[in-house]
Amino acid sequence: MLVISSSCKLCCMSKSLTAWLSIGLLVALTNNAVSQTSHPNIVLIYADDLGYGDTSCYGATAVATPHIDRIASEGIRFTDGHAPAATCTPSRYAMLTGQYAWRQQGTGIAKGDASAIIQPGRVTLASMLHDAGYKTGVVGKWHLGLGPAEGADWNGKIAPGPLEIGFDYCFLIPATGDRVPCVYVENHHVVDLDPDDPIHVSFKTKVGNEPTGAENPDLLKMHPSHGHDRTIVNGISRIGYMTGGHRARWVDEEMADRITSKAVAYIEENKDDPFFLFFSLHDIHVPRVPHPRFVGTTAMGPRGDAIAQTDWCTGEILAALDRLNLTDNTIVLFTSDNGPVVDDGYQDEAAEKLGDHQPAGPLRGGKYSSFEGGTRVPFVLRWPAKVKANQTSDALVCQIDLLHSFATLTGQTLAAEAGPDSHNLMAALLGEDSQGRDHLVQQARTLSLRQGDWKYLEPGRGPAINKNTNTEVGVAPQAQLYNLRADLGEQKNLADQHPQRVDKMKATLGRVRSESSSR
Template identity: 30%
Template sequence: MQLRTVQVQSCAKRNFASVALRPLMCALLFFASGQVLAQSATQNVLVIYVDDLGYGDTGAYGHNVVQTPNIDRLAAEGMRFTQFYAPSALCSPSRAGLLTGRTPYRTGVESWIPDDSPVSLGDNETTFADLAKQRGYRTAVIGKWHLNGGLHMQDAPQPRDFGFDYQYGLAAWVKNATVRESPDVPRRGAMFPDNMYRNNEAVGPTQKYSAELVSDEAIAWIEGASDPFFLLLTYSEVHTPIASPRQYLEQYQHHLTQEAKDNPLMYYFDWRDRPWRGRGEYYANVSYMDAQLGRVIEHLRNKGVLDDTLIVFSSDNGPVTDAPLTPWEIGMAGETAGLRGKKRFLFEGGLRVPGIIRYPARVKAGRVESRPASALDVFPTLAKWMNVAIDPAIPLDGESLWPLIDGHDFKRQQAFYWSIPTPDGMEYALRDGDWKLIVDTQGAPQYLFNLGNDWYELNNLLETKPEVAQRLLHLYQVQRTAVESDPLALARQAQKH
């Protein structure tokens, strides 16, 4: 099949890359000149990415308290992965990986991005929204962005510069200045966000909690035109501050302590040095988020287009558990289903997350898939879906899941690779087959696990399996070298100098 280069529309309008960078940036996309997949022209795409939801936080993944009927139904009507991985154990890098199919250190995002930071997703990166836009989809990101220092920053790359026609949501997490700046101590008040933006213009004060605002906007945008749509729906729940309507708190009142019942609207940073509030607020926030994403799914069902929509659901990293390490983590109660670690760590609890794909034409309802996959695979999977070939000169770390989805043999060609600054100094991890190696910041191996019989990472085999450790260490070194010599990253560095 002959391939022809197509000028990428989003490249032409990006003001942040030099003329020298644009050819490299635009060279990523090629369109096949024939055999366009029928679904790419008519079917919708909905990628749902939620915040800090743990592997064990839903009914579909075994939680015996939290009610998540909509996520559970999504799993029952689609395929549920038992070994699905986030690109990182932190929010911003994980989102960078999801959008590009490239391990986050390639993209310019290594850790979470503070307010007003100059760090952003590399301006010469291509996202799956770029692919969709070139195939005629309406594109939107509705919800959390967190791939720059703020949606207000005029000199930073914004969603419109990565293929998104429409944007609504917040930069990082929910804020409310009235509550935060109250002179009363402890501070109190409903955390209705006042930091929402629509197409990078401030929305101002609101009167609903975040997830409902996001679902309202998503439904309105879906109704806005009849064209096929590509929607990245990114709820900020269940990240702190966890704030939910009263009806969800009442649902879990038996999991609230008297402290929480007596102080229902206390500002979450004022929870320090006060009695424990119980797990009910966390449980309520998961159910609230589930109900809101369920509204969007039911809207598609009622419109008669749900079965014509490819849906991918996952979380950006593992949960914040009830063992807080920082003040903002107090009151959380995320579940890893017993996996070791949590958000910010490279053990399974920080990386393994829920993963669901629903598309009845290709996915048998109720299927449970045990082969490992990653959110990095979403980009190449959608590229295949939209019949867009990827220039092999631009490294991808994900692989198309269509052979796996269609029930064919699927042998992953690359090892899984993660890198992130962690509190315990374990900066790198690599998984090849059942074997997982964790390496410290200096490049020295510290842990070796066989996940085939040790999901919970209890038996460190570093000393007893030296030949396996050496093989994985070599794979890690090769991958790290490749990431550090990434052509897009080097091009950005050259531009700065």
Template identity: 30%
Template sequence: MRFHLTIYLFSFLLTSVVVSSCKTKPEEKDTAETTNKPNIVLIFADDLGYGDLGVYGATEWKTPNLDQLAADGVRFTQFYVPHAVCSASRAALLTGTYANRLEIFGALDHIATHGLNPDETTIAEMLKANGYATGMVGKWHLGHLPTFLPTEQGFDSYYGLPYSNDMWPHHPEAKDYYPPLPLYRNTAVIDTLDDQSMLTTNYTEEAIKFIEKSKDEPFFLYLAHSMTHVPLFVSDKFKGKSEQGLYGDVMMEVDWSVGQVRKKLEDLGLAENTIIIFTSDNGPWLSYGGHAGLTGGLKEGKGTSWDGGIREPGIFVWPNHFPAGKIEKQAAMTIDILPTLAEITGSKLPELAIDGRSILPILEGKAIEPKPYFAYYNRNELQAVIYGKWKMVFPHTYRSIPEGTEMRNDGIPVKYQMLKLDNAELFDLSIDPNETSDVSDSNPEIVSKLIQFADEARADMGDALTESDGKGLRKHGRLE
């Protein structure tokens, strides 16, 4: 590691002087009995594909800990993120709200002067107000300036990177654009990274320390791994362990990390009263070839609203509450996590409107009425609506790997081509998960229903594709 802290410390000190947070602090932890409240561990991978776990079809590397996690709880086969890109996906996860409603788009970098609005309520703030200790380890990506860091968004502690691990001077397509990659503890830059091989290990150790520190009170741990986002790095203990190569090695180390967290919970006698959730922010970055994950046969990948870009593993475990070994086919989305945790813990929902709903009945093995879910991308384009087994994709332009392209396995991406979908298409995902056969003509009533849902979303959140202005939009946080 080389230390390049001067520019970061100067920027931090300067910004701290001229900017004060407008965050209204959550109320202090109440004095009510908290011993029966479940602990919550939310593990969020990066660019992990639907097919990257053994239980979801991976064969060239092993994920025994994640496979066991699935065996011990509920495994969704139709679990979605609403946005196939980093910052937007994370904003939606933590607020239970579509990120385009919050004016969070794309992937914020080191020159961004905005972030998640302090007026929004995160899962951490919601739980902190209900007596929870809150800690975050890993990739944040919702604003790197002091006003927007995790400790200003409800987390008692933070250790990790403020944005993606490829936003550094060694980026293969943007050399010298990014400054040294900063590693934070709370609000201070404690190092800059030239080598990321110990990142997953260090995240895991920090997560375990938080669990140990918080073992006597209910806690919420948000462990947001930087892997399997490129550039791929793995520690010596997993180097060369998979049949596939570096990506497989990295997946095995992420799996190991999950195992270490579970072991610590078991050793401390906390496993029975801890909810564990595992998912990822979007699908694999396919242009990186052998350094990208698997879609499990789904169409396209990261940066698209086809299912390869937005369908993710979704695993929920809570011993003696959620059925073990349950394969769940009902559709759900990451925006549902906040309201679900609110119902479980008896926490107060955010005052501002959210878009998710509690899926606790599904997790308890019950069927509930489907609801429409929307996939937004490319700032505010409504590209798809999902309703149960049905998915309608609207005309838009998307990226794809040109047919016949020779893929690489060295961390250098190939070039995308842009394709245009000229007409809306309807898919029955229960028999056509790869989105190959348009069934619009034979299902006019479904087409009409999904168009109605889309029109309602456009009136509420807007849609750049139809030049619609939404009435329910809110502003991101910005330095004035």
């Protein structure tokens, strides 16, 4: 008969308890790791008018972008990453809703006093992540309209807006820096508004007696090259008329600092929960008025200096993530809303000081263009917990797919009507799939279709060159077909040599256009 002493019993019990505690701890740690990697923080840094060739990780030598380059070197640099459209408002609409903007009326370049384009109740990238347990915030340029159909009340509560479509917090440039009203909006109200100095805005007729660029060019510190000659704010004339709100008006030179500090504060305040930050830069959109500490840091004048400032903004976000020990499990995606433009309305010597720099790199066209330079943009992603460093991917990816991809990542199921053109590209974004999309519709003045190495541009009417910006817009009366593997610069139209391919791609584009969903 085996007799076990009480001390042995205690020892066995102790070992058993230790084993169970170890197993429990392992399970807890495993569950926590799974939870973290399935609900990483997400920071989307969205530049404005930044071209495929405007950063050093895509070949630029006239300006250094070490912080953007860091994202690429610690993650993936996509060579075929796209904005949904060649202009800002439709790209932003498509990115947030997962729907091609050309399907929805009223999604063209929005006026400064446009009403809310995305209506409450619509599934958006923000609302989906909010439902997944994320804190959601947007800081920076909005340009998707604010307020009801009759117009925003700039002197009262401004709604609907981001807070009605899934964001918990917003600090906004309502439209663009070259459009009135030149004030910030935080949540539902204009920041620092003096009620005794109410704001009035019009894009039709002059309001008040504020000086304008057309009438008072002697008051300007930056002159327009075309348009942009209405109300003067901070020595720069804008699109549209504005009076009042003097205490609330922004100072352009301080804009990047202001929105960056708000973005960093948002990260700090939400560091203990999964968060989504849409950090929407104003740079390098006109008017390009970088902070004095960036002036002269490049040889390209304000446009080059604004690129340097863009990189600084990015670096401040990365530094905040490092400081708060959030780097490893935060997805950081840096990209742009459309391709580059040099002269977009102000005399800032962007064309004269361009030198050998190629804003679109090897691509043809730029902002407003159906050629690749219109939508193929910098697209770099970092997620140290899941994504291997120093990768380059040729997969065809688009910002419109963030909704479906991040829904899949966080275990959300999209309703049938949600994100109708958003595809699940999570494998491509993680570097696990080298193909990406099998087709993509690109939006400019006309539509184009990408399928593999081939690109079809449908015929269109109108001038081939935007006379204001000197951009090739890609419009021609006949169909265009390019093989991008052999001809990335889209110089040789192969439509006559491949009529069957033209017919097939034309039919595919027609089918996508006629259906309500491509998902």
